[in-house]
Amino acid sequence: MVKPLEKAGCLELRTAGYIIGWLGVAGSVLILLIGLVGLGNPKIFAGYNGSYSYKENYEDVASIYSVIFIVSAFVGFAIYGLVIYGIKENRHAMLIPYLILSGISAALSFLGVLFAAMDLVAGTHNVFNFAFTVFSCMFQLFIFRVMYSLYTNIKMNILNGRVLVPPSAAAVPLQQNVPTAYPPNAYPPNAAYAPNAAYPSNAAYPPNAYPTTYPTYNKV
Known part of the structure; x- marks a missing residue:
């Protein structure tokens, strides 16, 4: 191959x-x-x-x-x-019709080279016609090889995951944004909270129990 x-x-x-x-x-x-x-x-x-x-x-x-x-x-x-x-x-299958016709054209061109060679030997001895036919055949074979290489390259890249092929429109399901049903306000009303009177006032706390005078020490 x-x-x-x-x-x-x-x-x-x-x-x-x-x-x-x-x-x-x-x-x-x-x-x-x-x-x-x-x-x-x-x-x-x-x-x-x-x-x-x-x-x-x-x-x-x-x-x-x-x-x-x-x-x-x-x-x-x-x-x-x-x-x-x-x-x-990046759709390699789209190149197949061209490859088929290009291959047929290259095969016919190769047959043309054979007929030109027969004509060169036993017929008109037209060297220019034979050279042009050979060049045309080689050029068509080169073009076919280039397109076949491109076809193989795209196909291998897709198989290896290096090319992301966009899916067709029919393969993509239609998605609609459905609004989320949020629950109603679950917080209790303000009346459910205890009033400020339930908390002790400052008078309920004991006065400052720390001593106000501290012992003195003689300096040596």
Whole structure:
């Protein structure tokens, strides 16, 4: 098993995860704009697909491309939004959809390297295309490893109790402050206390019994 990374180069895993998430959101916005432009101007995708000369079907082709771009954009919003939310709230499960799609993309990229190698040996001998395919595959594998390391890091921190995951609103019972019923005043009224006459006056005490004269002694 591959050991998870502690850092993504010079960046912390959480920082790298945030960067990947926000770049994915920005890319989804760009894809959405391309899809909307394609719906408004079908000639763009029709010319790219080589079907502009066919008046009867180029609008249909452009509409299909536009819908694919728009759907891909919303899928990207959902996945990268879960990545950002999962990192912020320390919920490792939110990273699973991204890891699944990223793993599929890395596997397809690896197949692309194999086809590029076959083309390099027996086909066009395009070294630049092969080098670019290899670099793209390695980059996707690195991104996948970074996100998997972040997923493992958050999960282990939760299991070790180093990250406090806030409970959901449904798991927190509603508590109401019920006023405490205090007993009534249990102290007796003033009439229950004995009046001052019950206490002896100063005359009842004996006078000063100490002698008033003291013997004198001759000094030696």
